Amino acid sequence: xxxxxxxxxxxxxxxxxxxxxxxxxxxxxxxxxxxxxxxxxxxxxxxxxxxxxxxxxxxxxxxxxxxxxxxxxxxxxxxxxxxxxxxxxxxxxxxxxxxxxxxxxxxxxxxxxxxxxxxxxxxxxxxxxxxxxxxxxxxxxxxxxxxxxxxxxxxxxxxxxxxxxxxxxxxxxxxxxxxxxxxxxxxxxxxxxxxxxxxxxxxxxxxxxxxxxxxxxxxxxxxxxxxxxxxxxxxxxxxxxxxxxxxxxxxxxxxxxxxxx
Numbered sequence: 001x002x003x004x005x006x007x008x009x010x011x012x013x014x015x016x017x018x019x020x021x022x023x024x025x026x027x028x029x030x031x032x033x034x035x036x037x038x039x040x041x042x043x044x045x046x047x048x049x050x051x052x053x054x055x056x057x058x059x060x061x062x063x064x065x066x067x068x069x070x071x072x073x074x075x076x077x078x079x080x081x082x083x084x085x086x087x088x089x090x091x092x093x094x095x096x097x098x099x100x101x102x103x104x105x106x107x108x109x110x111x112x113x114x115x116x117x118x119x120x121x122x123x124x125x126x127x128x129x130x131x132x133x134x135x136x137x138x139x140x141x142x143x144x145x146x147x148x149x150x151x152x153x154x155x156x157x158x159x160x161x162x163x164x165x166x167x168x169x170x171x172x173x174x175x176x177x178x179x180x181x182x183x184x185x186x187x188x189x190x191x192x193x194x195x196x197x198x199x200x201x202x203x204x205x206x207x208x209x210x211x212x213x214x215x216x217x218x219x220x221x222x223x224x225x226x227x228x229x230x231x232x233x234x235x236x237x238x239x240x241x242x243x244x245x246x247x248x249x250x251x252x253x254x255x256x257x258x259x260x261x
Contacts (some may be wrong), residue, residue, distance in 0.1 A: 020058025022145075025050050025072055028148060030089050031063030032120025034113070037149040050075040054084070059145065060101075061111065062088040069097040080104045086143050087111055087133075092165035094158050095134055101161035102134065109142040113151060116172050125150040129183045132156055178250075181243055188239040214257050 022038055023029050035047045046052065050072040054060045060080065064072045069088045080086065082105030086098055086164040091112040097106040101163040115127035129151035133139035139155075146153035155162045179195075179202055186194035208216035220228040229251060 004186055020044075021046060021056060022059045022061060023047075023054040023057035024061050024063055025052050025054070025076060026063035026089075027120070028063065029117045029120050029122065030113070031061075033061060033117050033122040034061065034089065034111075036121060036148070037124045037151075041148045041150065043148065052076070053079055055079045055081070057084065059087070059141070062086075062098075064088075066090045066093045068098075069093055073098050074100045077101055077104050080106050082106065085109060085138055085146070087138075087142065089113070091130060091168055092162055094161055107133070107135050107138040107141075109138040111142050111146055111153075112156075114168060127151050129153045130156040132158055132161070140197060142230060178246075181246060187238050189235075192202045214260065215256055217254070219254075222252060222258050246258060 021044040024035050024045060027047050031047060035045050038045045055077050060076060062069055062072050069090060077100040080101060084106045086096065086101035087109040088107045089112055090110065095108045095110060102108055110132045112130040113124050113127045114122055114130055129146040131142040131146060131153045134141050143153045179198065182198055183194040186198065191197060231243060232247065236247055
C-alpha cells in the first residue's frame with residue numbers, strides 16, 4: 001500500500017498502485033465499471049456479491065445500492081483485517097454506513113464517480129470523482145486510487161454529501177426527465193422523431209453551458225418576451241396540461257438565472 005499512501009499533493013508523478021488487491025462487492029453497473037477501470041490500470045481485482053471473501057485484499061469497495069451498504073459492510077466485516085481500507089461508491093451516503101468496518105479496525109472512505117453509469121462497461125476515464133475518508137491515510141489512498149483509474153478526485157465534506165448528490169441528480173437524472181417531457185410535447189405538436197430533432201439542441205446547449213454558465217441562456221425569457229411565454233402556456237393547457245406546472249416552475253427559475261447572469 002506504499003503507493004496508495006504517497007503524498008496526494010504530488011500529482012505530477014502518480015506512482016502505479018501495484019501492491020495488494022482490490023475486492024469489489026457488487027457486480028452491477030458501478031461495480032463493473034470501476035472494476036474495468038481498475039483492471040485497465042493494471043490493478044489486481046476480484047469482484048463478486050456480498051458473500052465475496054475479501055480476505056487478503058488491501059482495499060474493499062462496496063458498490064451496492066445505498067440502502068444495502070450497511071448490511072453489505074456487516075457481511076464482510078468478520079473477514080476484514082485491521083488496517084484494511086474499506087469504502088463505498090455512493091454519492092449520498094456518509095461514512096457512518098461503514099461503522100462495522102471501523103469497529104473492526106479498518107479505515108473507511110468513499111469514492112463516487114460523478115458520471116452517469118448506464119452499463120457495467122461504462123468508461124470512467126476523465127470523470128470527476130468525489131472522495132471522503134475517515135483519516136488522512138484513507139483520503140490519500142482514495143485520491144490515489146481514483147487517479148490511478150483515470151478519474152479526477154475532489155473532496156466533498158461529510159455534511160455536504162446529500163446536497164452534492166442532489167445537485168448531481170438535478171444535472172443528470174432530472175435532465176433526462178426534462179428532455180422526455182420536451183419530446184412528449186413536441187410529439188403532441190405533430191413532429192415525428194422528436195428525440196432526434198431535439199438532440200442537437202440539447203447537446204449544443206449543454207456545451208454552451210459548460211463553456212459560459214448562465215451567460216449561455218437564450219430564448220424568450222432571456223429576451224423578456226413574455227408574450228411568447230403566454231403562448232407557450234396556452235399551448236400546454238391544450239396539448240399537455242400535466243406539463244404546465246413544470247414549465248411554470250422552470251420559467252420562474254429561468255427568470256432568476258437570467259436576472260443574476
